[in-house]
Amino acid sequence: MKRLLIASMLLLAPGLVSASGGGGYHLEDADIDLADKESLQRGARYFVDHCMGCHSLGYMRYNRMGEDLGLDEVQVRRGFIFDVKTKPGDPMVSAMRPxxxxQWFGTAVPDLTLVTRWRSPDWVFTYLKGFYADENRPYGVNNAVFPDVGMPHVLAGLQGVQKAVYAKGEDGHQGPLEGLELTQPGRLPxxxxxxxxxxxxxxxxxxxEPMKLERRRLGIYVLLFLGVLFALAYALKKEYWKDIH
Ligand code: HEC
Incomplete structure (x- = not known):
């Protein structure tokens, strides 16, 4: 029993460590809803407009995305494909050569297909809100959950500029990063x-994890099926026992 306990703790430990995000900075709850198609469609638009200049989603195809998000082929072609050579069946690959x-960023630009799985949705949410001004970095920004990040703050025009707020350390020294404060507003509240x-x-x-949407849909059918089966079984039971009572 004790060994089982230790084994299960070992299994859980990495999850706990990654949930804290490392560095001790508090991760915000992303509060996402995979059933919200409009949110997913907007997210896809933002991704193509603001991120795909650098990042690819090499394991996702345009037409698969369209199907899952409720967009027809014309919408996918018009809204998401800007290059005549790209077909709807192609993977969503950035035009930038790796x-x-x-060379430009001093580090490989990661493919983001699986980023919410090696990080977490909360981490990605906090990361995109976590850029702050830092003159010592090549692009003038650092990040609360990704220290010395190589990515510029591409959404600064929308968010504005934040500055770091540090906790008070021992005898007047600067403590760990505690929070961020907007010093220059962007276009969006x-x-x-x-x-x-x-x-x-x-x-x-x-x-x-595109199958998650599919599983949810299947789950609803399974529940409906079980409901109908229950009603039939109950009617049958009543029929059988009718004469006995
Ligand atoms: C100008 C190029 C560029 C653009 C545009 C860009 N990124 Fe990045 N991004 C990078 C680079 C370079 C890195 C690697 C940083 C590093 O390793 O230090 C990165 C890293 C990341 C990471 C961290 C991945 C990890 O290592 O876990 C995430 C998440 C991310 N980007 C999301 C986005 C999103 C979302 C957008 C669109 C809003 C975006 N990026 C737009 C260049 C870019």
Whole structure:
């Protein structure tokens, strides 16, 4: 029993560590809803407009995404494909060459198909809200959950600029990063920016596990089927026992 307990603790431990996000910075609840098709569609739009210049979703195809998100082929072609050579059956790959990316950002630009699975939806949400001004970095920004990040704050125009707020450390030294404060507003009020980031996180979570949408749909059919079966079985039981009582 004791051994079982220890084994299960070992299994759970990595989950606990990743849930805290490392570095001790508090992760915000992304509060996403995979059943919200409109949020997923908006997230897909934002991704293509703001992220696909650098990042790919190499394991997701345009037409599969369209099917899952309730978009027909014309909508997918018009709204998401900007290059005449790209077909709806192609994977969602960035036009940027990986070698160029590495040269420009000093690090490989990761494919984001599975990012919500190796991080977590909450991490991605907090990351996209976590850029703050830092003159010592090449792009002038750092990130609360990804220290010394190589990505510029591509949504700064929407969010604005934040500055870091540190806790008070021992004898006057600077403590750990405690929070962020908006010093220069962007085009969107805070709640609207949160919604943009939530839609993006929702979309990336769907991309990481497209079968989740399918499973939910199947689950509803299974429940309906069981309900009908129960009604029939009950009627049959009544019929059988009618004469006995
Ligand atoms: C100008 C290029 C560029 C654009 C545009 C861009 N990114 Fe990035 N992104 C990067 C680079 C480079 C990294 C790698 C950072 C590193 O490793 O230090 C990165 C890393 C990330 C990571 C962290 C991945 C990890 O290592 O776990 C996430 C999440 C991410 N980007 C999401 C986005 C989203 C969402 C958008 C659109 C809103 C976006 N990025 C737009 C260049 C870009």
């Amino acid at each position: 070698a160029d990316g590495e 805070e709640q609207e920016y949160d919604q943009v980031v939530r839609d993006l996180t929702n979309f990336l979570t769907y991309v990481g």
